[in-house]
Amino acid sequence: MITIIGSGRVGTAAAVIMGLMKLDNKILLIDIVKGLPQGEALDMNHMSSILGLDVEYVGSNEYKDIEGSDLIIVTAGLPRKPGMTREQLLEANAKIVAEIGREIKKYAPDSIVILTTNPLDAMTYVMWKATGFPRERVIGFSGVLDAGRLAFYAAKKLGISPASILPIVLGQHGESMFPVPSKSYVHGVPLSKLLTEEQLKEVVEETVKAGARITELRGFSSNWGPGAGLAIMAEAVKRDAKRALIASVVLQGEYGVRDVPVEVPIILGKSGVVKVLEVELTEEERQKFMQSVEAVRNLVASVPPSYLQ
Structure with a gap:
């Protein structure tokens, strides 16, 4: 069973797409708002019926119902509101993530956890501490999105399919992220060889600001x-695809970094992170990467200790 904690826009979008991909015959939606997950589940069950999908959606307000889940997606958390500082968002969401992590530890101790709550990398650390799981089973989602955006913007300039690009984005999910065009390839040819300096600068800037642009255009985030x-x-977890993806994971010596979660390439399968891949960086690239790591380290240091137990 797949459980999605948080029945907002991201959680419901993920639930619909996972159902269409037939990743499991049962998808559980959990939310603290009474009636919300139940209503979403009912609507999705109607969708399944219309499309002839053998996928059952269930809505619940009780964490005990996650028992038996092998994969838990956490999308719960507060968005940053006008006037709210990053520190306020950090503390508010750390409290939410820590509480969810303890419930997961209690009811689904063998599960793989993937979360999206922002600030993403710091919340990955909070979830890792709250569950006590091995770092391989607590994974921050963001890299697939950031890499996909990099491929999209580069492909538009090249006039090719985004599927032709193997993009690499490292470091923090946020303003300090580090897209790496020199390590992003089109059949072995790096983007740094295919685009001008000005085009590369534009692609990196568009990638970093993509989320803010969506919010600006429609009034809410992606x-x-x-x-x-x-x-x-x-899909990589449920089908043991052992697929190479970009994700936020707590590093334990890779890239010379320890106990800090940042976006890096990983191999993902049914046991979680099978391997962390280390991209060879130039000295200049390594400096930019480490600046991004330090931004995450500073965020983690700002988390109240009570949420790290």
Whole structure:
């Protein structure tokens, strides 16, 4: 059974796409708002009936119902509101994630956890501490989205399919993320060889600001891109695809970094992170990567200790 905790736009988008991909015959929606997950589940069951899908959606407000889940997607959390500082968002969502992590530890101790709550990398650390799971089973979603955006913007300039590009984005999910065009390839040819310096600068800037642009245009943050990315990650776990993806995971010596979760390439399968792949970086690239790592380290240091127990 796949459980999705949080029945907002991202959680419901992920649930619909996972159902269409037939990743499991039962998808559980959990939310603290009475009636919300039940109503979403009923609507999705009507969708399944119309499309002839053998996928059952169930809605619940009780964490005990996650028992038996092998994969848990956490999309719960507060968005950043006008006037709210990053520190306020960090503390509010750390409290939510820590509480959810303890419930997961209690009712689904053998599950794989993928979360989207922002600030993503710091919340991955909070979930890792709250569950006590091995780092291989607590994975932050963001890299698939950031990499997909990099491929989209580069493909538009090249006039090719985004599927032709193997994109690499490292570091923090946020303003300090580090897209790496020199390590993003079109059949072995790096983007740095195919695009001008000005075009590369534009692609990196568009990638970093993509989420803010969506919010600016429609008044709320992205959900279809994250929903699709979560479904791709869920597929890798449920079908043991051992697929190479970008995700946030707590590093334990890779890249010379320890106990800090950042976006890196990983191999993902039914046991979670099978391997962390280390991209060879130039000295200049390594400096940019480490700046991004430090941004995450500082966020983690800002988390109240009570949420890390």
